[in-house]
Amino acid sequence: xxxxxxxxxxLQISDMVCDDILSGKxxxxxxxxxxxxxxxxxxxxANTCARxxxxxxxxxxxxxxxxxxxxxxxxxxxxxxxMKREEFI
Numbered sequence: 513x514x515x516x517x518x519x520x521x522x523l524q525i526s527d528m529v530c531d532d533i534l535s536g537k538x539x540x541x542x543x544x545x546x547x548x549x550x551x552x553x554x555x556x557x558a559n560t561c562a563r564x565x566x567x568x569x570x571x572x573x574x575x576x577x578x579x580x581x582x583x584x585x586x587x588x589x590x591x592x593x594x595m596k597r598e599e600f601i
Contacts, residue, residue, distance in 0.1 A: 513554040521556060525564035528554070530573065530592045533584060540586045544574060547582075571595065 513528070515521050532538045544550075547565060551558040565582055568574045573588045585591070 522560050522564040522567060525550070525554060525556070525561060526567050529564070529568060530595075533573070533588050534592055538584050540584055540588065542584045543580075544582045544584060 513524075515524055529538075529544065538544060545553065547558050547561045550564075551561045554561070565574065565576075569576065569582075572591055573585055574582050575585050576582050
């Protein structure tokens with residue numbers, strides 16, 4: 513993944529996950545990649561991916577099941593659409 517200089521890497525990773533949800537690659541209650549798997553995929557430190565997941569969790573886009581991993585929250589698509597709309601305005 514090519515990162516831009518003007519935005520924090522963890523936010524760019526969060527945007528990538530959001531894009532997967534918006535495009536339909538991920539649906540409600542789908543399991544998403546683990547922190548380590550995502551870190552290997554985008555070639556960054558696992559702490560950066562953990563920070564991205566924490567941000568997404570705070571926004572209500574994903575949730576965690578202890579011992580099982582991270583999952584897409586119900587209504588995440590609409591949450592993302594509302595966030596993008598607020599950013600645009």
